[in-house]
Amino acid sequence: MKALQQQLDFLMQIDQLKAIYRQTTVKNDNDRQENSAEHSWHIALVAQVLQQYAAHNIDINRVTLMLLIHDIIEIDAGDLFAFAPQQHHQEQALKELAAAERLFGLLPHQQGEQMKTLWIEFEQAKSVDAQFAKAMDRILPLFQNMANHGGSWVKHSVKKQQILARNSYLQESAPKLWEYTCAQVDLAVNNGWLIDSE
Amino acid sequence: MKALQQQLDFLMQIDQLKAIYRQTTVKNDNDRQENSAEHSWHIALVAQVLQQYAAHNIDINRVTLMLLIHDIIEIDAGDLFAFAPQQHHQEQALKELAAAERLFGLLPHQQGEQMKTLWIEFEQAKSVDAQFAKAMDRILPLFQNMANHGGSWVKHSVKKQQILARNSYLQESAPKLWEYTCAQVDLAVNNGWLIDSE
Numbered sequence: 001m002k003a004l005q006q007q008l009d010f011l012m013q014i015d016q017l018k019a020i021y022r023q024t025t026v027k028n029d030n031d032r033q034e035n036s037a038e039h040s041w042h043i044a045l046v047a048q049v050l051q052q053y054a055a056h057n058i059d060i061n062r063v064t065l066m067l068l069i070h071d072i073i074e075i076d077a078g079d080l081f082a083f084a085p086q087q088h089h090q091e092q093a094l095k096e097l098a099a100a101e102r103l104f105g106l107l108p109h110q111q112g113e114q115m116k117t118l119w120i121e122f123e124q125a126k127s128v129d130a131q132f133a134k135a136m137d138r139i140l141p142l143f144q145n146m147a148n149h150g151g152s153w154v155k156h157s158v159k160k161q162q163i164l165a166r167n168s169y170l171q172e173s174a175p176k177l178w179e180y181t182c183a184q185v186d187l188a189v190n191n192g193w194l195i196d197s198e
Numbered sequence: 199m200k201a202l203q204q205q206l207d208f209l210m211q212i213d214q215l216k217a218i219y220r221q222t223t224v225k226n227d228n229d230r231q232e233n234s235a236e237h238s239w240h241i242a243l244v245a246q247v248l249q250q251y252a253a254h255n256i257d258i259n260r261v262t263l264m265l266l267i268h269d270i271i272e273i274d275a276g277d278l279f280a281f282a283p284q285q286h287h288q289e290q291a292l293k294e295l296a297a298a299e300r301l302f303g304l305l306p307h308q309q310g311e312q313m314k315t316l317w318i319e320f321e322q323a324k325s326v327d328a329q330f331a332k333a334m335d336r337i338l339p340l341f342q343n344m345a346n347h348g349g350s351w352v353k354h355s356v357k358k359q360q361i362l363a364r365n366s367y368l369q370e371s372a373p374k375l376w377e378y379t380c381a382q383v384d385l386a387v388n389n390g391w392l393i394d395s396e
Contacts, residue, residue, distance in 0.1 A: 004378065007247050011338075012345050014243065018236045019227035029217035035227075038216045041239035044266055045212065049205050049305070061259040068242055068262075107247070140209075147210050180202065 003108045010106040016075045023081050023152040024144050031148075036071040036079060039140075043067045046143075047136040053174040056128035066122045066133045069115055073099035081152075082141070083162055096123075125169070135169040139177060142167065146184055150193025160185050160194045201306045208304040214273045221279050221350040222342050229346075234269040234277060237338075241265045244341075245334040251372040254326035264320045264331045267313055271297035279350075280339070281360055294321075323367070333367040337375060340365065344382055348391025358383055358392045 017040070021033040044067045051060045071079075076099035080092045104116040122130045142163065145151035152158070163185050170178035188194040215238070219231040242265045249258045269277075274297035278290045302314040319325055323332045340361065343349035351361070361383050368376035386392040 001378070004251075004374070008341060011240075011244055011247055012341060015224065015240065015342070015345075016226045017239075018224045018232065026213065026216045028214045029233075034216065035236060037236035037239045038233065041235045041242070041266065042209075042213065042216075044239070044242070046209055048263060048266070049209055049309070053202075061262075064259075064262060064266075065246060068239065068246070111247070143206060143210060144213070147213075176202070180199070 006106060006108050007111075010103070013103065013106060014072055014075065017072060020071070020074045020079050022079050023156070024141050025148065025151060027144075027148045034144075036074050040068055040071050043136050043140050046140050047133065050136065050174070050177065053176045054128075054132050055173060055175055056132070058129050058132045062118070062129045063133045063136070066118055066130065067137065069119055070122050070133070070137065072103055073119070075099065076102060081156065082138075082166060083156060083158055093123075128173070131169050131173045135167070135173045135177070138167050139170065139181060142181060142184060145193065146188065150188065150191065153188065153193050158194060159197045160189050161197055163188075163194060204304060204306050205309075208301070211301065211304060212270055212273065215270060218269070218272045218277050220277050221354070222339050223346065223349060225342075225346050232342075234272050238266055238269050241334050241338050244338050245331065248334065248372070248375065251374050252326075252330050253371060253373055254330070256327050256330045260316070260327045261331045261334070264316055264328065265335065267317055268320050268331070268335065270301055271317070273297065274300060279354065280336075280364060281354060281356055291321075326371070329367050329371045333365070333371045333375070336365050337368065337379065340379060340382060343391065344386065348386065348389065351386065351391050356392060357395045358387050359395055361386075361392060 017037040018035050020036040022036060022039060024034045025031045026034050044064050047063050047067055048060065051058065073096040077092060077095035080088055100116050100119050104112040104119065106112065107115065121127055122133055125131055125134045145153050167181050170181055185194060189196045215235040216233050218234040220234060220237060222232045223229040224232050242262050245261050245265055246258065249256065271294040275290060275293035278286055298314050298317050302310040302317065304310065305313065320328045320331055323329050339350070343351050365379050368379055383392060387394045
């Protein structure tokens with residue numbers, strides 16, 4: 001039963017993702033901050049529901065699993081706001097790699113390696129599955145901020161150009177959703193929720 | 199873009215699952231109550247990690263999607279404690295069916311019907327996929343309560359026999375996990391976390 005004990009240890013340690021809080025807020029729950037576990041559930045369903053817009057032949061099951069595990073490393077590394085300075089992102093990448101080694105390393109060897117490999121694929125964002133997964137992860141805060149009168153964009157004075165750059169995987173990965181995103185970004189600028197710095 | 203609007207409406211309405219609170223608590227977050235969105239994330243990963251114990255030839259991707267959507271109906275119907283009186287469960291079943299009609303009905307017709315059908319399959323628990331999914335949904339609170347000094351069992355004076363009955367899908371669906379569950383239940387009785395009513 002050693003494998004089972006390792007698996008249960010992993011499953012109980014990832015419970016901690018429920019205590020990692022993000023910048024986005026939950027409109028329907030007194031605007032409390034959203035945690036990364038419930039966020040991971042939400043984007044897995046975003047990918048499932050929007051899969052028809054993928055321009056390439058994606059494997060939705062791999063995409064879903066990528067999204068379910070992609071934030072687990074935050075248990076050790078914390079969540080970094082998407083628009084934090086570049087240097088912070090470089091430090092974060094090293095912390096996240098160490099976190100992936102430790103956390104997926106709790107599992108039986110082969111299973112842990114498979115999950116770590118999938119997580120690295122997501123991070124590198126070179127495969128069509130990873131690019132679609134990244135695109136989903138990044139479009140959800142746009143939906144949320146639009147539903148929330150600008151939400152974390154307003155709080156952190158985010159620029160239109162940052163949102164377009166952040167969502168640019170959509171151009172290749174899901175062109176119809178890219179069109180939608182561009183239109184929403186224009187609307188957000190008109191509403192004063194995003195700054196147009198050009 | 200009518201389909202996309204319907205899909206976004208669904209994806210924003212299910213955000214409300216983050217405000218549906220359960221009896222289990224999050225040990226790593228000041229023992230606050232767990233919500234059904236983060237619970238759904240957690241059990242999807244429980245199923246992924248423990249899939250090797252399935253006695254039958256399950257489709258883990260269907261199981262995962264079932265688990266991701268299985269609690270959405272609580273947005274309208276609320277969460278009922280597993281050990282509430284039987285009559286409450288009958289009323290709850292009717293509320294949940296109406297909720298499934300409304301919530302999955304927000305989606306484009308075919309997509310909504312597919313999800314509703316999958317949800318009904320889960321509820322009926324006749325297929326091997328649904329039985330494994332149910333078993334995972336029910337074993338997670340056992341892991342959590344064992345890690346949490348009895349947790350919601352102690353609070354609600356739950357009996358050993360209730361936990362064994364609730365986890366009985368495991369007998370057929372994942373016998374090795376059933377063995378583990380029986381041993382954990384005995385340990386919980388010894389620790390005074392479950393009542394042995396025999």
